[in-house]
Amino acid sequence: MTSPAPLAASEPLPPALHLHQLAKRFGSKVAVDGISLAVPQGSMLGLVGPNGAGKTTTLSMATGLLRPDHGTAAVLGRDVWRDPAAAKALMGVLPDGVHLFDRLTGAELLRYNGLLRSMPEAEVVQRSASLLHALGLADTGGTLVADYSAGMRKKIALACALIHAPRLLVLDEPFEAVDPVSGEAIRRILRDYVASGGTVVLSSHVMELVESLCDRVAIVADGRLVAAGTLDEVRGGSSLQQRFVDLVGQRATDTEGLAWLRTSSR
Amino acid sequence: MAAHLLSLRLRLLVGGLRQSPWAIVALVVTVLGAISLLGTALVGAIAIRALAPEVGADAAVVAGAVLVLGLTAVTVLIGTSDPLATERFSLLPVRVGPLRRGVLAASVLDAWVVVGVLGSAIGLVVWSTSVAALVAALMLLPITAATAVLVPRAVADLLARQLASKAARDAMAIVLLVAIVGLVIAVQLLVGSVRELADLTDVLGGAAAAAAWTPLGAAFDVPRAIAAGAWLEAAAKLAIALATVALAWWGWGRLLAERLTNPIVLRGGGRVREGRLLDRLLPATPVGAIAARSIRYRRRDVRHLMNVLAALIVPAIVGGVQLAGVVEVDVDGMRVPPDGLALVPLLMGFVAAAIVQIDLAYDNSAFAWHLLSGVRGAHDRAGRLLGIAIVYVPTLVVTAVLSTWASGRWELLPASIGGGVGTFLLLAGAMLWLGALLPGEAPAPDANPLGRGSSGGIQSLAGIALSLPVLGTVGLPCIALAVSALWIPWLGWLSLATGLLVGGLAAWFGIRVGGATLDRRGPEVLAHIAKER
Numbered sequence: 001m002t003s004p005a006p007l008a009a010s011e012p013l014p015p016a017l018h019l020h021q022l023a024k025r026f027g028s029k030v031a032v033d034g035i036s037l038a039v040p041q042g043s044m045l046g047l048v049g050p051n052g053a054g055k056t057t058t059l060s061m062a063t064g065l066l067r068p069d070h071g072t073a074a075v076l077g078r079d080v081w082r083d084p085a086a087a088k089a090l091m092g093v094l095p096d097g098v099h100l101f102d103r104l105t106g107a108e109l110l111r112y113n114g115l116l117r118s119m120p121e122a123e124v125v126q127r128s129a130s131l132l133h134a135l136g137l138a139d140t141g142g143t144l145v146a147d148y149s150a151g152m153r154k155k156i157a158l159a160c161a162l163i164h165a166p167r168l169l170v171l172d173e174p175f176e177a178v179d180p181v182s183g184e185a186i187r188r189i190l191r192d193y194v195a196s197g198g199t200v201v202l203s204s205h206v207m208e209l210v211e212s213l214c215d216r217v218a219i220v221a222d223g224r225l226v227a228a229g230t231l232d233e234v235r236g237g238s239s240l241q242q243r244f245v246d247l248v249g250q251r252a253t254d255t256e257g258l259a260w261l262r263t264s265s266r
Numbered sequence: 267m268a269a270h271l272l273s274l275r276l277r278l279l280v281g282g283l284r285q286s287p288w289a290i291v292a293l294v295v296t297v298l299g300a301i302s303l304l305g306t307a308l309v310g311a312i313a314i315r316a317l318a319p320e321v322g323a324d325a326a327v328v329a330g331a332v333l334v335l336g337l338t339a340v341t342v343l344i345g346t347s348d349p350l351a352t353e354r355f356s357l358l359p360v361r362v363g364p365l366r367r368g369v370l371a372a373s374v375l376d377a378w379v380v381v382g383v384l385g386s387a388i389g390l391v392v393w394s395t396s397v398a399a400l401v402a403a404l405m406l407l408p409i410t411a412a413t414a415v416l417v418p419r420a421v422a423d424l425l426a427r428q429l430a431s432k433a434a435r436d437a438m439a440i441v442l443l444v445a446i447v448g449l450v451i452a453v454q455l456l457v458g459s460v461r462e463l464a465d466l467t468d469v470l471g472g473a474a475a476a477a478a479w480t481p482l483g484a485a486f487d488v489p490r491a492i493a494a495g496a497w498l499e500a501a502a503k504l505a506i507a508l509a510t511v512a513l514a515w516w517g518w519g520r521l522l523a524e525r526l527t528n529p530i531v532l533r534g535g536g537r538v539r540e541g542r543l544l545d546r547l548l549p550a551t552p553v554g555a556i557a558a559r560s561i562r563y564r565r566r567d568v569r570h571l572m573n574v575l576a577a578l579i580v581p582a583i584v585g586g587v588q589l590a591g592v593v594e595v596d597v598d599g600m601r602v603p604p605d606g607l608a609l610v611p612l613l614m615g616f617v618a619a620a621i622v623q624i625d626l627a628y629d630n631s632a633f634a635w636h637l638l639s640g641v642r643g644a645h646d647r648a649g650r651l652l653g654i655a656i657v658y659v660p661t662l663v664v665t666a667v668l669s670t671w672a673s674g675r676w677e678l679l680p681a682s683i684g685g686g687v688g689t690f691l692l693l694a695g696a697m698l699w700l701g702a703l704l705p706g707e708a709p710a711p712d713a714n715p716l717g718r719g720s721s722g723g724i725q726s727l728a729g730i731a732l733s734l735p736v737l738g739t740v741g742l743p744c745i746a747l748a749v750s751a752l753w754i755p756w757l758g759w760l761s762l763a764t765g766l767l768v769g770g771l772a773a774w775f776g777i778r779v780g781g782a783t784l785d786r787r788g789p790e791v792l793a794h795i796a797k798e799r
Contacts, residue, residue, distance in 0.1 A: 065634055067789045088640030099632040099711055101559060103566040107561075111545070115555035116639040124550075144566065146711075153501075160635065 014077035016041045016168045016199030022061050022071035023223075024054075031057045033223035034071065039201055039216070041167075043078075044194045046210030047203040048240075049220035050248055055203045056096055058220065059172050062201075063093045075168050087119070094157050094167035096173045096203075102146040106137050106156045107261040109145055113160040124163065131159040136182055136187065150177040158186065169193065175209060189202060207241040221248040271368035275350060275375050290723035296377045304384050311391040321467055322392035323399075323490040330486030331477040333385045334414050335449075337378055341422040346422035352525035362523040366515075369522070373415070382414035389486060399493035402500075409507050410485045416514035417481070423521040478503060481510035540792070548652075552641050556649025557656065560625070564657050569628055569709055577618050577661060608678040608747060610669040611662050611686025616733065618658040619693030623729040624706035625650050631796035632711070637788050644781030647698045651773060654694070662686045678751060681758030685748035689741060689763020691773050696736050697729060698776025702783040704728050705795050744768055 015038040020166055026030045039045045049055050058064035062073040064080050064087070073080040078087040088128040101109055107128055114124030132138045135155040140148070153179055161169060170191070175183050190200055190213065204210050210217060210229065217240065218228040226247050227234050235243045282289045307329070315323050352370050386407065393403040433503045477483030485507035513645060548554035564570045572685035626633060636646055666682035706725040737745065747761035784791065 063638060064640075065789060065792060067638055085640045085642075088638065091638075093638045095634055095638070097631070098634045099630050101629070101632050101635065102711065103563055104559065108562070112555050112559055113635060113639060115550055116552050116636065116641045118552060121550035 009041050013041050014074070015039055016043075016076055017062060017170070017201055018029045018072075018074045018077075019058070019062055020072045020074075022058060022068050022073060024057050024061060024066065024069050030223055032061070032068075035220065035223070035225050036071075036094055037218055037225060037228055039199060041199050042194060042197050043216050044200040044202070045106045045188065045216040045218060047201060047215035047218050048205070048207065048210055048244060049203075053220045053248075054223040055127060055220055056172055057223075059093075059170055059201070059203060060095070063091060063095070063170050064088055065095065072075070082191065089164070090166055091168045091170060092161035092164065094154075094161045094169075094171040094174055096176075100153060100157060100160075102148075102153075103144055104207065105142060105144055106132060106140050106148070106159075110163055111157060114163045119164060125164075127163050128159075131162060135159055135185060151179055154178050155182055155186070162189075167198060169198065169200045169202075173204060174202055175204065175206070207244055211235075211240045218249055219244060267364040267368040271350060271372040272374070275372035276447065277406050279375060288405075289725050295724060295727065300377050300381050303381060306389065307385060308391070311388050315391050315394065319395045320393070321470060322395060323487070324470045326389045326392050326469075327478050327483045327486045328470060329476040329492075330386065330389060330410060330414075331480065331483035333382065334417050334482045337382050337414055338418040338421050340378055340424055341418040344412075345772050350723055352522050353529035356526050356529055360526075362526060363521055365526075366522055370415075373419075378418070379415050382418070383411045386414050386486075393489050393493075396493045399489040400457035402489040402492040404502075406485060406488055406507075409504075409511055410674040412511045413481075413485050413507065413514070416511060416518060420518040420521065423518060425523070427521060427654040434652070471586040475709035479506070481506060481513075484510065512557050552645040553652060556641075557645060560650055560653025561656055563628075564653075567628070567711070569711075573621055577614060577621075577658060584702060607680045608666075608670045608673040608675065608752075611666045611682050612745065612748070614662055615686045615689030616693060616737075617634050617664065618690050618727060618750040619697055620653070620729055620732070621658070622651065622654055622694045622700040624695035624708055624726055625654065625702055626705040626791060627708040627795045628711075629795065630708070630710050631792070633792050633795060637792060642778050642781060643702070643786075643788070644786030645782045647702070647777045647783055651694055651698060651777065655690075658690065664689060673754075677755040678758060680762045681748040681751035681755075684758060684762030685745060688744040688748075688761070688769045689737065691765070691769025692741050692744070693733050693736065693772075695769070695772030695776035696732055696773070698773070698780035699783060700729055700732055700780075702780045702787060702791065705791055707795070707797075740768060740772065 017037070017039040019035055019037045022032055022146045023030070035054075035058055047055055057066065061068040061071075062080065064084050070177035073087075075087040075091050078085040078090065084091070093172065101112060104112060110131060111124055114128065115121070129138075132140075135158065137152065137155060137159070140152070145153060154174065158171070158174060161171070169210070174186060178186065190202075194200055200214075202214070215231055216229065217231055217234045219226050219234065227243075231240070234240070238246075283293065311325075314325050350372055352365070352369075355365060389410065390400065390403050390407070393399040474483070474487070478487035484503040488500050488503050488507065489502060494737075511659035544558045548558045564574050629636075663683055663686075666679065666686050670676060670679045670682045702727040706729070744761055744765040747757050747764055751761060
């Protein structure tokens with residue numbers, strides 16, 4: 001296991017996101033078992049792990065949606081659970097598997113999220129227009145978000161996470177169901193954002209995407225951090241896919257038991 | 267298939283009970299409610315059999331029709347838990363025939379089905395006056411029970427389908443409202459013709475004669491016709507009863523088959539106008555934004571629309587009855603209805619405030635966006651109260667005007683408004699606080715609008731349990747003054763002032779204390795209301 005980078009100590013800047021011994025248990029099942037991670041400012045971190053590894057639970061605890069049993073989370077030095085208002089003001093979040101207020105139109109939803117964050121009305125109006133344009137949603141005026149496709153919903157949710165120009169973006173599966181053209185637009189937005197000093201933490205199941213987009217990687221399995229660091233540190237010469245399978249994949253190639261599934265054997 | 271679905275339904279029930287203590291409370295309350303309902307009916311039937319056997323036949327028909335109608339209303343308005351919703355089978359290779367039989371078999375675990383079957387069996391008591399009638403009633407029991415079970419089921423599924431489709435939603439909502447009002451006026455007209463107690467049996471007879479030719483009551487009147495030897499009439503009514511059951515069975519099957527391939531999924535309402543008016547009227551702050559969203563949702567979200575309709579029923583009934591001109595009735599020199607009609611808004615304030623408690627639950631997991639934005643609990647509470655008040659307070663005032671008009675004493679208007687608005691604000695304040703502790707449950711935003719929890723679930727009983735002592739203590743001055751105004755009209759003005767003052771203080775309390783509670787328990791509230799998917 002690669003220990004969390006000691007960047008927090010060596011750099012004067014506080015990490016954009018700092019998790020310390022985060023843990024959560026649901027009944028008898030330990031979902032997250034003491035995850036510590038420091039994400040330096042200006043980086044793009046890919047959080048990967050098999051299904052049920054605890055990625056979404058970890059991100060929920062880091063963003064104030066799920067109270068941890070143990071441990072702390074801090075955004076740019078502000079504790080998410082002791083000083084939620086300060087931490088949440090700095091953070092934009094795209095949660096996964098969460099409803100939107102989908103009886104609003106895209107523009108109304110953006111206005112809603114902007115005003116909830118006490119932004120000035122003029123700024124909300126101007127930023128909503130440019131966000132809708134940048135994400136290819138400009139011509140959907142009058143359509144309720146409930147009538148959007150899955151990919152369009154992902155995009156409007158991303159716009160909601162961006163409207164207050166946060167310094168940290170936490171995105172749970174941002175590319176799921178998004179078409180290739182919109183995916184490229186989102187990638188460009190994220191790269192520009194990081195280039196200008198912003199920090200992104202995103203979770204994904206697609207290793208190629210993480211490899212092409214992120215400069216840091218963290219791998220979780222069974223609620224624990226099994227590897228974290230820069231992309232090159234973690235993949236150590238092989239591909240991220242191979243490294244991931246080596247670290248967490250067991251019996252991944254054993255498909256002999258499914259012989260009956262081969263239609264030619266009928 | 268039937269046995270499989272029954273055991274699945276049982277396992278889901280047990281699983282639900284294990285998961286949440288509220289489910290156990292809900293089951294106990296449901297069972298107690300069903301026992302008391304059936305017990306009352308049984309005692310009534312025995313009393314009629316012992317004391318007035320001659321009205322037994324009429325009573326059985328009217329009670330039977332009321333049973334079918336009541337179960338339909340319960341299924342539609344309160345909603346049935348539907349863990350075996352057809353949509354869940356749509357990816358499995360099942361045919362609709364076995365599925366329909368299986369779902370029917372599994373529904374013996376639904377409280378309202380048990381009430382329907384046992385309720386129709388209670389009719390046997392009054393038929394024991396004649397052997398022929400009793401035998402006929404026994405033979406007809408499967409048909410009466412099937413009517414009581416299948417008609418509500420088919421009607422509720424049909425309505426759910428209609429309400430989920432964009433085009434028909436508003437029309438269906440209005441039809442529903444008109445149907446309820448029409449029914450109430452019909453009952454009023456009947457009751458209105460009661461001038462003396464002796465008339466009661468005539469009215470009962472008239473109602474029975476009419477109901478016996480409708481699909482609702484036909485099955486319940488066949489034993490009388492057979493006992494009386496009116497064979498032709500018996501055959502005709504049996505035909506109506508059989509046709510009703512067959513139609514409900516067939517129609518329900520058609521709806522199930524359609525849901526297998528075309529699930530009921532709530533969508534939006536097509537294109538909407540992005541009304542800038544609301545945004546201009548309300549301040550561009552978190553409170554204003556939440557209020558504007560709340561108001562838009564009353565109109566665009568069928569779950570909220572149903573609640574607004576339910577609240578509109580009260581003024582619609584009062585206004586409708588007044589227009590029908592049936593209020594000027596004397597019963598033994600006493601005017602019906604009395605001046606107390608002017609205090610109907612109190613009741614409506616109670617109903618409207620109950621919405622405040624469960625408003626959070628309707629957000630489901632979308633409430634996460636409030637948590638993510640760090641909006642303060644007090645702003646959340648204030649915004650929701652403002653939005654709900656903007657929709658419901660004008661309705662309350664209109665109700666006050668209509669019911670004062672119906673009472674015929676315009677000097678009671680201040681008491682009427684004061685009592686209604688005061689009750690609403692006071693209880694809304696209490697519910698702003700309680701709702702942050704026990705937000706109740708609501709159907710998921712894209713689920714069947716008549717699905718489970720559409721009345722807020724068991725936790726809204728806690729709301730009622732809190733409301734009554736609050737009304738009896740803090741609310742007492744305003745209510746007592748409003749009632750006293752019936753004799754000393756100028757006290758109504760005091761009631762209005764007290765109601766606004768106490769209500770305002772209660773709302774302030776709800777916003778401050780409820781807001782602090784929500785700040786503290788936000789993630790726990792989210793976990794609770796996001797469970798329903």
